[in-house]
Amino acid sequence: MNTLSIVIPVYNEGNTVHLILDKVKKSTLPNHISKQIIIVNDGSADHTAAAVAAYMQQNADLDIRYFEHAKNKGKGAALHTGIAHATGEYTIIQDADLEYDPNEYALLLQPVIDGFADVVYGSRFAGGNAHRVLFFWHTIGNKFLTFLSNMTTNLNITDMESCYKLFDTRMLQSLRLKEKRFGFEPEVTAKISKIPKIRIYEVGISYYGRTYEEGKKINWKDGFRAIYCIFRYGF
Template identity: 70%
Template sequence: MALKKLSIIIPAYNEGRTIHLILDKVKAVSLLNDITKEVIIVNDCSTDNTEQAIESYISSNPELNIQYFKHDINKGKGAAIHTGIQKATGEYLVVQDADLEYDPEEYNDLLKPIIRGFADVVFGSRFMGGNPHRVLFFWHTIGNKFLTTLSNMYSNLNLTDMETCYKMFNTQMIQSLSLQEKRFGFEPEVTAKISRIPNVRIYEVGISYYGRTYAEGKKIGWKDGFRAIYCILKYGLFKAK
């Protein structure tokens, strides 16, 4: 299948301070093979000026194909991603956080195995080395690696970073899944379910990571870690639909 358009899903909750910066980065990226960009922003009922910032950006940058949707109540990051997946019209899609932790310049790194005909899904790993990685929380890193190992045990994959935001999917494949998790449980659920698609080809490439501290707006916490374990067991061990 020829890849002509990439859908970029941006879930946003109280990102009014940075949403224009990440959109500038997405706009600046020139994708390989003249692939076009479809930007799908899903505002998960933000309580700050996120909506005004998005609307202002859209009016000032009509050349960027931005589709804007919003939830009337806060449902969670996973729910915002679900909405974006449903609305995507590109042959492939990728999830992009609205903060500045991940660099859109690396879309092309994720695209290469797909364009070359090797991959249906590409994970961007923060732990493969060779790319800038902000030094932050030791236990957070240990937690990520533990969750990845636990996930791998049940998916029979050898991923190094299951919890990464950067996952690029064949759109038809991910739209065929029944996804349930509304918050950060999206990552282990989608990993478990995508791994069970017959003959799926999953690749991993190294990416940079410009992490935020909690003072800078990072939202994931220890409760989400326990939810991730629950989701790994639910969708991995017990193979819940």
């Protein structure tokens, strides 16, 4: 049986982390694939640690592995920790903010299982799945960053900034990733694009976006950092 390692960075999600863990728990995978859940608490200042501990105690049958940063280092740093501890054949990134639906893991796995793909991106801009209507300028920004990324990597991805990226674990662990915050997305995209004969696919996914009042954390500074990362790692 193969295993899907699900890496979940969390920061101040104490009130809702159990909800995303429930969704991950209930998600359906092909019969020959099991789940390994890797939670990285990135120095949360709320009761995230206690909430995760309580969930793990109540769900002892799940393969949950918990790691903690003493102070907040950023999403990228949390992902570095989680990726380093992944032991499944495949790894997928899962934000804790309920914007993405774990029931769609099987969609991302299918091109890999069928032998076509090494990496699969979930695109919020492809397919006919449900999308919450939110910020016009965020959409323009995401498409602009994807355009710049494609220009430097010669890929034709439609959603470079998507959280849902599924990788062959050994391949992902072989990359020397440096970005500590939201620069992870353009950096990992640039670096996988340079792997000889890499096979990258996209599938359409749903998107249930949050407002800033609901806890969204990315901001305009992260957009400028993304541009820097695109040119730094793309060329």
